[in-house]
Amino acid sequence: MIRNGHGIADPSKKLGPGTKRTVRVWCDGCYDMVHYGHSNQLRQARAMGDYLVVGVHTDDDITLTVDGRDTYEEVKKAGRYRECKRTQGVSTTDLVGRMLLMTKAHHSSRELPSEYREYTDSFGKCPRSHSPWTGVSQFLQTSQKIIQFASGKEPEPGDTIIYVAGAFDLFHIGHVSFLEKVYQLAERPYIIAGLHFDQEVNHYKGKNYPIMNVHERTLSVLACRYVAEVVIGAPYAVTADLLDHFKVDLVCHGKTEVIPDKDGSDPYEEPKRRGIFHQIDSGNDLTTDLIVQRIIKNRLEYEARNQKKEARELAALEAIKKQETMTMTEGAGVQVERS
DSSP, X not given: OOOOOSSOOOTTSOOOTTOOOOOEEEEEEOOTTOOHHHHHHHHHHHHTSSEEEEEEOOSSOXXXXXXXXXXXXXXXXXXXXXXXXXXXXOOHHHHXXXXXXXXXXXXXXXOXXXXXXXXXXXXXXXXXXXXXXXXXXXXXXXXXXXXXXXXOOOOOTTOEEEEEEEOOTTOOHHHHHHHHHHHTTSSSEXXXXXXXXXXXXXXXXXXXXXXXXXXXXXXXXXXXXXXXXXXXXXOSSOOHHXXXXXXXXXXXXXXXXXXXXXXXXXXXXXXXXXXXXXXXXXXXXXXXXXXHHHHHHXXXXXXXXXXXXXXXXXXXXXXXXXXXXXXHHHHHHHHHHXX
16 A cells, blocks of 8 residues: 555544544545546545545456446445546546547637547447446536635745646646655745646647647646646746746746747746746656557557446446336335335
């Protein structure tokens, strides 16, 4: 077990007289390419108790037991099962589909190309039906979603305001490692992350980037505990106006290549001139490009796995409905006898 211990209750400590009992919560999943949907599930699970334990499945995502039963059957019978509300509009399936098609239209406001719609239809559905868990759904941003993820914390006197900028596409452990190193630069860090608009990212990254649109990337970055604030659609060049407006003390960038601005200038020219620019080595070499390369390389294997996974989910859904019907029938029978 890996323990992160971010200021939460320690279940190993004995409780004294009159002390409230520690409520331990368990949730599990595949968590492949962790996105803000996963983060929202963990946030909801954490709110249900004092100590959250997360189980990560092996490469076979399990929906049913070996004998075809619901894996949560026992805890449901014990009355200890709770469900987190699903975050609509995001799924690993959809993100993988965007990577495989290499289309630039998935992050624009234009109508999605027919080949993308056809692919997501086939990729997110088994031949017989459609699973509510694995299927593809379109993202609709709302202010309430942002509020759920935002810390709401304002900078206080004595805080060191640190500005970082980028695409933060497919927010992954490489990004987290970088932000953690940035967070360690000051005793009281207040990190502001500037997210570039989709068209800006596409200009300097090319191909089908960004995989996630700016609204999706916003929620992904806000879900990180090291980030206090996000600037949606930040300018590519870190200007004097931006630095002065947010009263920035430090500007940080990782070891990735810095692409010159459209006019050929260094986007970090101003913070370098002020002597507040720092280049950070995260110690992690994972990049969004490497994730995309993995997916493309293992396309057929991933498609087969996804279809099998959805078939299992549909079988589980059918079994749950059958069990609910039987329970209702039994209950109705009891009522008839009593009357």
